Amino acid sequence: MKKQLTLAPIRTAPGPWGEEDIRRMPTRGFQKMLGIVLDEVTKERITAHINIEDHHINSAGAVHGGVLISLADSLGAMGALQNLGPMHVTSTLESKTNFVRPCVSESISGECQPLHVGRRTSVWYTVVRNERGLICAHIWQTQIHSDPNS
Amino acid sequence: MKKQLTLAPIRTAPGPWGEEDIRRMPTRGFQKMLGIVLDEVTKERITAHINIEDHHINSAGAVHGGVLISLADSLGAMGALQNLGPMHVTSTLESKTNFVRPCVSESISGECQPLHVGRRTSVWYTVVRNERGLICAHIWQTQIHSDPNS
Amino acid sequence: MKKQLTLAPIRTAPGPWGEEDIRRMPTRGFQKMLGIVLDEVTKERITAHINIEDHHINSAGAVHGGVLISLADSLGAMGALQNLGPMHVTSTLESKTNFVRPCVSESISGECQPLHVGRRTSVWYTVVRNERGLICAHIWQTQIHSDPNS
Amino acid sequence: MKKQLTLAPIRTAPGPWGEEDIRRMPTRGFQKMLGIVLDEVTKERITAHINIEDHHINSAGAVHGGVLISLADSLGAMGALQNLGPMHVTSTLESKTNFVRPCVSESISGECQPLHVGRRTSVWYTVVRNERGLICAHIWQTQIHSDPNS
Numbered sequence: 001m002k003k004q005l006t007l008a009p010i011r012t013a014p015g016p017w018g019e020e021d022i023r024r025m026p027t028r029g030f031q032k033m034l035g036i037v038l039d040e041v042t043k044e045r046i047t048a049h050i051n052i053e054d055h056h057i058n059s060a061g062a063v064h065g066g067v068l069i070s071l072a073d074s075l076g077a078m079g080a081l082q083n084l085g086p087m088h089v090t091s092t093l094e095s096k097t098n099f100v101r102p103c104v105s106e107s108i109s110g111e112c113q114p115l116h117v118g119r120r121t122s123v124w125y126t127v128v129r130n131e132r133g134l135i136c137a138h139i140w141q142t143q144i145h146s147d148p149n150s
Numbered sequence: 151m152k153k154q155l156t157l158a159p160i161r162t163a164p165g166p167w168g169e170e171d172i173r174r175m176p177t178r179g180f181q182k183m184l185g186i187v188l189d190e191v192t193k194e195r196i197t198a199h200i201n202i203e204d205h206h207i208n209s210a211g212a213v214h215g216g217v218l219i220s221l222a223d224s225l226g227a228m229g230a231l232q233n234l235g236p237m238h239v240t241s242t243l244e245s246k247t248n249f250v251r252p253c254v255s256e257s258i259s260g261e262c263q264p265l266h267v268g269r270r271t272s273v274w275y276t277v278v279r280n281e282r283g284l285i286c287a288h289i290w291q292t293q294i295h296s297d298p299n300s
Numbered sequence: 301m302k303k304q305l306t307l308a309p310i311r312t313a314p315g316p317w318g319e320e321d322i323r324r325m326p327t328r329g330f331q332k333m334l335g336i337v338l339d340e341v342t343k344e345r346i347t348a349h350i351n352i353e354d355h356h357i358n359s360a361g362a363v364h365g366g367v368l369i370s371l372a373d374s375l376g377a378m379g380a381l382q383n384l385g386p387m388h389v390t391s392t393l394e395s396k397t398n399f400v401r402p403c404v405s406e407s408i409s410g411e412c413q414p415l416h417v418g419r420r421t422s423v424w425y426t427v428v429r430n431e432r433g434l435i436c437a438h439i440w441q442t443q444i445h446s447d448p449n450s
Numbered sequence: 451m452k453k454q455l456t457l458a459p460i461r462t463a464p465g466p467w468g469e470e471d472i473r474r475m476p477t478r479g480f481q482k483m484l485g486i487v488l489d490e491v492t493k494e495r496i497t498a499h500i501n502i503e504d505h506h507i508n509s510a511g512a513v514h515g516g517v518l519i520s521l522a523d524s525l526g527a528m529g530a531l532q533n534l535g536p537m538h539v540t541s542t543l544e545s546k547t548n549f550v551r552p553c554v555s556e557s558i559s560g561e562c563q564p565l566h567v568g569r570r571t572s573v574w575y576t577v578v579r580n581e582r583g584l585i586c587a588h589i590w591q592t593q594i595h596s597d598p599n600s
Contacts, residue, residue, distance in 0.1 A: 007204050007207040007211060008211055009209060009210045009211040010209040010210075011209070012210075024209075025209045028204075028207075029204060029205060029206070029207035029208060029209070029214065030205060030206050030207060030208060030214035030216060030217060031208075031209070031214070032205070033183065033205040033206075034216070054157050054178070054179060055179060055180060055182070055183040056179070056180050056183075057157040057178075057179040057180060058179060058180060058181070058227075059159060059160040059161070059174075059175045059179065059181070059227075060159045060160075060162075060241070061157060061158055061159040064179065064180035064181070064220065064223070064224075065220075065223050065242050065245075066180060066184070066216060066219060066220025066221075066223045066224065067180060067220075069216060069219050069220070069223070069245070070214065070215075070216025070217075070219070070220060071216075073214070073215050073216045073219070074214075074216065077208075077209075091210070091249065091252065092215050092249055093248070093249060093393070093421065093442060094246070094247060094248045094249065094394060094442060095215075095219070095246070095247050096244070096245070096246045096247075096396065096546045096590070097244060097245050097246075098243070098244045098565070098566070098573050098590065098592065099241065099242055099243060099244065100565070100566040100568070100573060102241065115548070115550070115588055116548070116550040116585070116588075118550070120444065120446060121393065121444070123548050123550060123588070135566070138565055138566075138573070138590075140546070140548065140588075140590070142393065142394060142442075142548065144420065144421070144444075146420060150450065243543070243571065243592060244544060244592060246396045246440070246546065248415070248416070248423050248440065248442065250415070250416040250418070250423060265398070265400070265438055266398070266400040266435070266438075268400070270594065270596060271543065271594070273398050273400060273438070285416070288415055288416075288423070288440075290396070290398065290438075290440070292398065292543060292544060292592075294570065294571065294594075296570060300600065307504050307507040307511060308511055309509060309510045309511040310509040310510075311509070312510075324509075325509045328504075328507075329504060329505060329506070329507035329508060329509065329514065330505060330506050330507060330508060330514035330516060330517060331508070331509070331514070332505070333483065333505040333506075334516070354457050354478075354479060355479060355480060355482070355483040356479070356480050356483075357457040357478075357479035357480060358479060358480060358481075358527075359459060359460040359461070359474075359475045359479065359481070359527075360459045360460075360462075360541070361457060361458055361459040364479065364480035364481070364520065364523070364524075365520075365523050365542050365545075366480060366484070366516060366519060366520025366521075366523045366524065367480060367520075369516060369519050369520070369523070369545070370514065370515075370516025370517075370519070370520060371516075373514070373515050373516045373519070374514075374516065377508075377509075391510070391549065391552065392515050392549055393548070393549060394546070394547060394548045394549065395515075395519070395546070395547050396544070396545070396546045396547075397544060397545050397546075398543070398544045399541065399542055399543060399544065402541065
C-alpha cells in the first residue's frame with residue numbers, strides 16, 4: 001500500500017512571504033531533517049546554522065556536500081520568497097556550487113545574500129562556513145518568479 | 151558537552167573502490183538518511199532510487215531540491231571512486247543543477263554516467279526522474295582525483 | 301567623439317524565428333568575427349563549425365576557451381529563438397562550461413540540442429569537438445522566454 | 451592547403467607569471483581580437499576594459515554574451531597564472547555565468563578577484579559592468595594547477 005504523504009505546502013498564495021512564514025519553513029519536511037536553525041531573516045540577508053550529527057556525514061567522515069548545498073538551496077529560496085511581486089510564486093531554476101575545503105566541523109553556518117533581484121528572476125549567493133569560520137563552499141542559485149495564472 | 155561524532159570514513163586507503171565498498175556507502179550517514187537504495191553499480195553507470203517520505207518534502211509540497219542534488223552528488227562520487235588511479239583519492243570540486251520540473255512523486259530515481267574520465271578529474275552527469283520517468287533535474291559535477299601524499 | 305554603433309537588431313518582433321532569420325545571425329557582429337559557419341539548423345539540433353585562425357588562439361597556443369563558449373552561447377540562442385511562443389523573446393540567463401581537453405585544432409565544431417523546452421525557459425546542451433571529433437568542452441545554458449509587454 | 455598557425459605560446463615554462471608576462475597576453479590572438487585593455491594587474495585583483503565596436507554585437511543589438519564570458523575567462527586565467535606554484539601550469543576546468551542585465555554599452559569593464567587560491571585549484575570571480583557601472587554578468591571559474599611532469 002502506498003504511503004500517504006501528509007505534508008501540504010506551507011503556503012500557496014502568491015506574493016511575498018513575511019518573516020513569520022519563512023520561520024515556519026524549517027519546522028517540517030527536509031529542512032527539519034537537515035536541522036536548519038534560522039538566525040537572521042531579512043529581505044537582504046538570511047543566516048542559519050546546522051549542528052552536525054552522524055546523519056549528516058559522508059563516506060569520508062566529513063559533512064556530506066549535499067548538506068551544504070541543501071542548506072544553501074533552502075536559504076536562497078527564503079530570499080526569493082521575501083522579494084516576490086504581489087502575484088508571483090518562485091522555484092529554483094538552477095544552482096552551482098564550488099567546494100573549496102573539506103567540511104569537518106561540529107556545526108556549519110550559511111549566509112545568503114542577493115546578487116540580483118529582478119522582477120522575473122533573482123540570484124542568490126550563499127557562503128557555507130565551518131565552526132572556525134572558514135569557507136567550505138560557495139553556492140549560487142537562480143530563482144524564477146512567475147505568475148501561476150499567466 | 152560536545153556531541154562526539156562516531157562515524158569514521160568507510161575507507162581511507164587510496165585507489166579505486168570496488169562494488170562492495172560502494173554498496174556500503176548508503177548504509178550510514180547522510181546517504182542513509184536520504185534513503186538511497188542502490189540499484190546498478192558499475193564503473194560506467196550507477197543507478198539508485200529513493201522512496202519519498204515526509205522528511206524529503208519542501209515548503210511547496212514537492213521533493214526538496216536538495217534531495218535531488220544530494221542523490222546526484224552521492225552517485226557522482228561513487229562513479230569517481232570506481233575510476234581512481236592506484237594512488238588517488240577523490241572529492242567533489244563543483245556541481246551544477248538545472249531543475250526542469252517540480253518533483254511531486256512517491257519515488258525518485260537517479261541515473262549517473264561519466265562525461266569524462268581523466269587522470270586528474272572526472273565529470274559525471276546525473277538525471278533525476280519522478281515515478282513516471284519524467285526528468286526533474288539534470289546535475290553535472292566535477293570530481294578531482296589527487297594523490298594525498300604529493 | 302563617440303563611435304556610433306551601426307548594428308541594429310536582426311529582428312525585434314516577438315515569436316519564433318525561422319531558419320532564414322537564424323542563418324542571418326552569423327553574417328555580422330560577434331558571430332561573424334568568430335567565423336561561425338552554420339551547418340544544420342532545425343528546432344531540435346543546430347550544428348556549426350569555425351575554421352581556426354591566429355585570432356582565435358590563447359596564450360598557451362590553443363583555441364581560447366572563450367571561443368568555445370561563444371560558439372555554444374550562439375547556438376543555444378538559435379535553439380531557443382526557434383522554439384519561442386508567439387509573444388515571446390529570449391535572452392540567456394546563465395551558462396556553464398566544463399573543459400575536458402585542451403583544444404589544439406585547425407577547426408572546431410559545435411552540436412547543440414535541447415535538454416528541456418518549456419514555456420518560460422529552455423535548456424540547451426552544446427558539445428564542442430576538435431577536428432578529430434574529440435570532445436573539448438561541454439556547455440549548458442538556460443534561456444528565459446518572456447513577453448516584453450507583460 | 452592548410453593555414454599554418456603562427457602563434458606559439460607566450461610562455462611554456464611552469465611557475466608563476468609576473469606582471470610583464472601577463473601584460474603581453476592581450477597583445478595577440480583572441481584577447482587582442484576582443485580588444486582587452488588591461489588596467490590593474492596584481493595577484494589579488496585584475497581589471498580590464500573593452501571599447502565596444504560592431505564586431506562585439508549580438509543579434510539583439512547588445513554586446514554578445516560570449517564577449518563578457520571571454521573577458522572574464524581571460525582575467526581569471528591571469529589571476530591563476532600569477533598564483534601558481536613553482537612547478538605548476540594552469541588551465542580552466544570549468545566556468546559559470548549569470549547574466550543579470552542586457553549589456554548595451556559603449557564599453558564594458560571586468561573586475562576579477564579570487565574566491566579561493568589553493569595548491570591544486572583556484573576559483574576566480576569576475577564582475578562585468580557596463581559604462582554606467584551597472585553589473586551585466588557574474589562569472590565564476592575554476593582553474594586547475596598541475597605539474598606537467600607528474
